[in-house]
Amino acid sequence: MRFDTRHRLYGHTIAEHIKTVAEELPIDAVGLWQIVPAGRYGFDLSGGELAEFVQRCVTALLERGAKPVMGGGGTKYDWILQPQYGETNEEVANAVLREWLDAGARDTDPGGLWFALLSPHVGTPE
Template sequence: MMRTDLIHTLTDTPIMDWINYVHTSVEDYDISLGVILTAGIYGYGLSGDDLVEFARRCLERLVAEGAIPVLHEGTEYCPFVPTLRYGRKPADIVENVLASWQAGGGGVTGWGEYSFTMPENILPEWVEQWEKGLPVEVDEEG
């Protein structure tokens, strides 16, 4: 059971506030699992199962608010490309991201790995394809 009484060492943010408001980080851009893990490890001193639970709760909040997993493979105009790599259902996305991260050894991930953004930050036609379960093909011309 993850401790819910922890306070971030730098920002004094209660851990449950961080989890509950993580989605606000993606309103204008994206947030990656690495940002979440960094907060968990260095801000709240989490490791092991507690870190996994923190990441799970953050990812659940993100997808509950409508965030979509994306790859940084788009164009200069729209860098975010929705990916079906982790599934389409919120629970599948969360569990598949966590499983992939753990299979890769856990720890803090690289820049842009396991990223999420809101649909309004993605080209509407790409969101539509993703919602239909179709892979997104990037047209290099934008």
């Protein structure tokens, strides 16, 4: 994957995009549904390059302190922590990528996996 490849609409590079994705965390959670289409349609990536892009975005989020979460609808939390992905950043990134690839490497929907900083808005599964 070439990190200097530019986004079709916005003109920023892949390297800049990965950094920007992680910088969103103090403002809002970042969903896998946002990452995959950015790589696929924004940077025209497919196959192994798209998988590498997804993994690098997820890793950047984890390195900034994000944890895998899902929406907390019906609970007192906005987000529910998803500990089944592992404990270390490497375990989580690999598990997320494996799950996405096993599901056919499709675009995901907003009801799926997100990454959020831990806060009072994030609860643990019951």
